[in-house]
Amino acid sequence: MKKLSTVFVLILLLKITTVMAQENKARILVLIHSDNGGTYELAKEIASGIESGKNATAIIKQVKEAQNPKLKNIPIASVDELPSYDGIAFGSPVYFGNISTGMSEFLSKTVNLWTNHALEGMPATVFMSAGSGAGKELALNAFWNSLAVHGMVLVSNGIRGNETVNKSIPQGNTVLGITSMASLKDVERPTKDERGLAELQGRNFAKTALTLKGTFTKKQVIAANSEQSRDINELLKQKNIILPQVPQPAGNYKPYVRSGNLVFINQVALKDGKILNPGKLGVNVNENHVKEATKVTMLNVIAVLKEAVGGDLNKVKQCVQLTGIFNTKDDYTQHADLMNVASDLTVDIFGEKGKHARATLGASSIPVNSPVEIQAVFEVE
Known part of the structure; x- marks a missing residue:
């Protein structure tokens, strides 16, 4: 009987420990819009970096349903769920020096979150898939401006990993966030270095999100019924x-x-x-x-x-x-x-x-x- 009681206590302690470990993890949303899959490829590396330290969980979602078969099974995010996370990594294609139409339309629906201060203090980072690379810094800045209006804590990539990048080929690394120059030929995109930088960005962002976890109020905002x-x-x-x-x-x-x-x-x-x-x-x-x-x-x-x-x-x-x-x-x-x-x-x-x-x-x-x-x-x- 004592052995059974001991086993029961151990199982109970194991379950409690598991639950506590899950609660102590940062939940990070990797929110993307992707046309041809380039942004999604970076998102997977970002998510891998987020989870590499075992102290955060990454959830990849997209802002709208995609036509690309590779993206069909990725769930669609709602605006109202954004405040429930401990951090958000935003990813988008570059559209003429700006964020994509799909991402822009999604962000335009966050006015209710803004007026209720729902995202203030939450960390955010950004990454993008470019064509030739022209306009990528403009697009990243546009992303940062939108998120700064919400009072989010913007986490840049800085020059992390720059020393290991192969400088004999064009790369998409920037101090504001990783990008990939998807249209350049004769080189797999994202490149090995671009993937590595994305993984590094995710790893660094997870540390920031875990540090800030619990320091800002997660407000449950009553959704404005915009449809009505x-x-x-x-x-x-x-x-x-x-x-x-x-x-x-x-x-x-x-x-x-x-x-x-x-x-x-x-x-x-x-x-x-x-x-x-x-x-x-x-x-x-x-x-x-x-x-x-x-x-x-x-x-x-x-x-x-x-x-x-x-x-x-x-x-x-x-x-x-x-x-x-x-x-x-x-x-x-x-x-x-x-x-x-x-x-x-x-x-x-x-x-x-x-x-x-x-x-x-x-x-x-x-x-x-x-x-x-x-x-x-x-x-x-």
Whole structure:
């Protein structure tokens, strides 16, 4: 019996020790936007460095869903979860001397955190994947400026590891944070040295995060319900999105039918009374023509939807389903890429309420020689 009691006590002590060790670790978010995977490759090295000292845990997340298959399984971060971490490492591609559009859009949603001082005192570090390397310092500075506004403690890389870098080839190291020059040929990117510097940056950042852990208040901010508060009609003006006149039926049917709280709409690429870019993809129109027609078709759908809700698009509760039908040859398979134009526009206008189930398919022909037809189902008030 005494032996059993001793074993039980040891197991209990082991569990308590494990829990305490986990609580003493710093939880660090590695938050990225990545297009072609370069930023993600650096993120993995940053995360490896963070966890190398066994005193921190790294969680890699992205700011938006990626089209790149390599990034499909990376979870999406929410703005509201940011204050729950002990530090954040931000990673982004360089866009013309600035942070990427995806990262910029995510940071633009942190106003509620800023007004509530939710990130003040939390350590942050940055890393970026550049093309040629031009504009990388400008982009890193832009990153730093955004985070400084939040009162975050900015942790630079300095000249750590510089002495071991192979200086016979261009490298992406900077004092503000590691970068990788992804478009340069004949050298694997990120290079071995760039990966090493990223690992070193993560290792140093973990030490800072662990030191500052518990010195700043982790505020649980009540999220401002931006989806409910934003005015869709005003947003259209801000984004300079002009809805067309509602296309009139060419037969014995209606532009839309409402059944309960669901609105059903079908539209083709009609613009100013004519079909835009008529024809079959791969025969007399190309993908850019079809994408242009898809945008026009989706704008027609939203114009009809606005009429269905009495002119107030704020009454839209959810885009339930979009189905894109494209006039294509039998061997064409990239329908989803064409339909992304309609999906992106819908989410751009309606935010989370615009995210929908979707189907895409090809057809041997479409009425009035339109290159695309879109069927839509919306839930409204």
